[in-house]
Amino acid sequence: MTESADILVIGGGIAGLGVAAMLSGEARVIVLEAEPMPCFHSSGRSAAVYIKSYGPPGVRAATIAAEPFFLDPPEGFADAPLVKPRGLLFLDPEGGGLDALLAETPGLVRVTPEEAAERCPVLRTDRIVEAVWEEDAQDLDVDLITGGFRRMMRAGGGHLVTSARVETLRREGGLWIAETKAGAFAAPVLVNAAGAWASQVAAMAGAAPIRVQPKRRSAAVVPPPVGVDAKNWPLFTDAKETWYAKPSAGKLIVSPADAEPMEPCDAWPDDMVVAEGLHRFSEAVTFEVTRVERTWAGLRSFAPDGEPICGFDGRAEGFFWLAGQGGYGVQTAPALSALAAALISGAAPAIDPAPFAPARFG
Ligand SMILES: Cc1cc2nc3c(=O)[nH]c(=O)nc-3n(C[C@H](O)[C@H](O)[C@H](O)COP(=O)(O)OP(=O)(O)OC[C@H]3O[C@@H](n4cnc5c(N)ncnc54)[C@H](O)[C@@H]3O)c2cc1C
Known part of the structure; x- marks a missing residue:
C-alpha cells in the first residue's frame, strides 16, 4: 500500500x-x-x-x-530559551588577518590582547597580535x-x-x-x-x-585547567579557523576545524587530525591539554x-x-x-x- x-x-x-x-x-x-x-x-x-x-x-x-x-x-515551540549569549573572540597571531572580517560585518570591534584575556583568562597574550570581539554570538x-x-x-x-x-x-x-x-x-x-x-x-x-560535497568536521571534549570555571568564557578561534574552542557543560569543546572531503557516511574523527588541532589550540593558551574525554565528527556539506x-x-x-x-x-x-x-x-x-x-x- x-x-x-x-x-x-x-x-x-x-x-x-x-x-x-x-x-x-x-x-x-x-x-x-x-x-x-x-x-x-x-x-x-x-x-x-x-x-x-x-x-x-x-x-x-x-x-x-x-x-x-x-x-x-512561536507560542509552545519550546519551554526554555533557544539561544544564550556567548560572544566570540577572533585571535590573530600574525596581524592583518581580521581586516576583511571587520569590513564585512557590522558590530564587530577590535580589542587588545589584554582585553581578550579578560574575557578568556587562559589566552596567551604574547600570541595575539590582533583580536576582534563579536558580542552577539550565541549558543544554540x-x-x-x-x-x-x-x-x-x-x-x-x-x-x-x-x-x-x-x-x-x-x-x-x-x-x-x-x-x-x-x-x-x-x-x-x-x-x-x-x-x-x-x-x-x-x-x-x-x-x-x-x-554537494560532504566535508568532515571533528571535535574533542577536554577538561579546562583544574579549579578553573570556564562556563562564561566566549567561543574563541584562530583568525584563519585552524581551530576553535567553546565552553560546554563545564568542559571545553575544541575543534581542529578540519574540512576533509568525504563520501556521505557516518563520520568518525581521525585521531591524528584531532591531535594536530589540539596542538594548534594549545599554542594559543596557557595550559596543556593532558586528557581528551570524548571525540566525534560529522559532515558539513557544501554546494x-x-x-x-x-x-x-x-x-x-x-x-x-x-x-x-x-x-x-x-x-x-x-x-x-x-x-x-x-x-x-x-x-x-x-x-x-x-x-x-x-x-x-x-
Ligand atoms: C562538528 C560540526 C559542527 C557544526 N557546528 C555548527 C554550528 O555551530 N552552527 C551551525 O549552524 N551549524 C553547524 N554545523 C552544521 C550543521 O550541523 C549542518 O549544516 C546541519 O545539521 C545540516 O542539517 P541537515 O538536516 O541538512 O543534515 P542532516 O542532519 O545530516 O540530515 C540529513 C538526513 O537525511 C537522511 N537521509 C539521507 N539520505 C536519505 C534517504 N535516501 N532516505 C531517507 N533519509 C535520508 C540522513 O539519515 C540524515 O538524517 C556543524 C556541523 C558539524 C559536523
Whole structure:
C-alpha cells in the first residue's frame, strides 16, 4: 500500500524537520528518515553556535533573518530559551588577518590582547597580535530547536517515518513515488533535505547533477585547567579557523576545524587530525591539554559556491532542493525552512531566494 501526502521530505535532520514544521497545517507532510531516529547525522553533531559574521553573503543574510525566530519562537515551540549569549573572540597571531572580517560585518570591534584575556583568562597574550570581539554570538540549544520543529510538525498533522531510507524514486502520474523498507510513499512535491546524501537523492530523481560535497568536521571534549570555571568564557578561534574552542557543560569543546572531503557516511574523527588541532589550540593558551574525554565528527556539506541550495529543480518536476547548508545549517534553519515553505506553497518569501536558487548552477 502506498501512503500519500502533499509533500514528502527526504531527511529528518534540522532542515527536513524545519521545512516540515513550516508546511504542516497547510499541507499533508511526511518526513522520511533513513535512520531509526531523527538528527542522527550532522544535526546531532554540531557545535551549536550562532555567528552572524560566519559564511558567504547569502548565509549571513539567512543567519540574520533567523534571529527573530530564535529570540521569540512561536507560542509552545519550546519551554526554555533557544539561544544564550556567548560572544566570540577572533585571535590573530600574525596581524592583518581580521581586516576583511571587520569590513564585512557590522558590530564587530577590535580589542587588545589584554582585553581578550579578560574575557578568556587562559589566552596567551604574547600570541595575539590582533583580536576582534563579536558580542552577539550565541549558543544554540539544538535539541530544543529540533524538538520544537517536531512538535510544530505534529501539531499541523505532519509526521516522521524513521528507518525509512528512500531506495528508489520515480515520477508517475504527476506524483513522486518513494520506495522504502517502511513502505511506499507518494506526493506531487518532494523535498531533498538529505544532507550529505543530497546529490545521491538528486541522482535517483534525475534532478540536476549539483555536487554537494560532504566535508568532515571533528571535535574533542577536554577538561579546562583544574579549579578553573570556564562556563562564561566566549567561543574563541584562530583568525584563519585552524581551530576553535567553546565552553560546554563545564568542559571545553575544541575543534581542529578540519574540512576533509568525504563520501556521505557516518563520520568518525581521525585521531591524528584531532591531535594536530589540539596542538594548534594549545599554542594559543596557557595550559596543556593532558586528557581528551570524548571525540566525534560529522559532515558539513557544501554546494560548489558555499551557499545553501533552496528552490525547485530545473529538470525534475516537483523536486525541491534544501541542501548544502555547510557549517551553518542550525543557525540558518528557521530562515531557510521558511524560505523553502514559501517557495513550495507559492507565498512571498521573507528573504531574497536568488543566492540559493538551484538554477545558479545552470
Ligand atoms: C562538528 C560540526 C559542527 C557544526 N557546528 C555548527 C554550528 O555551530 N552552527 C551551525 O549552524 N551549524 C553547524 N554545523 C552544521 C550543521 O550541523 C549542518 O549544516 C546541519 O545539521 C545540516 O542539517 P541537515 O538536516 O541538512 O543534515 P542532516 O542532519 O545530516 O540530515 C540529513 C538526513 O537525511 C537522511 N537521509 C539521507 N539520505 C536519505 C534517504 N535516501 N532516505 C531517507 N533519509 C535520508 C540522513 O539519515 C540524515 O538524517 C556543524 C556541523 C558539524 C559536523
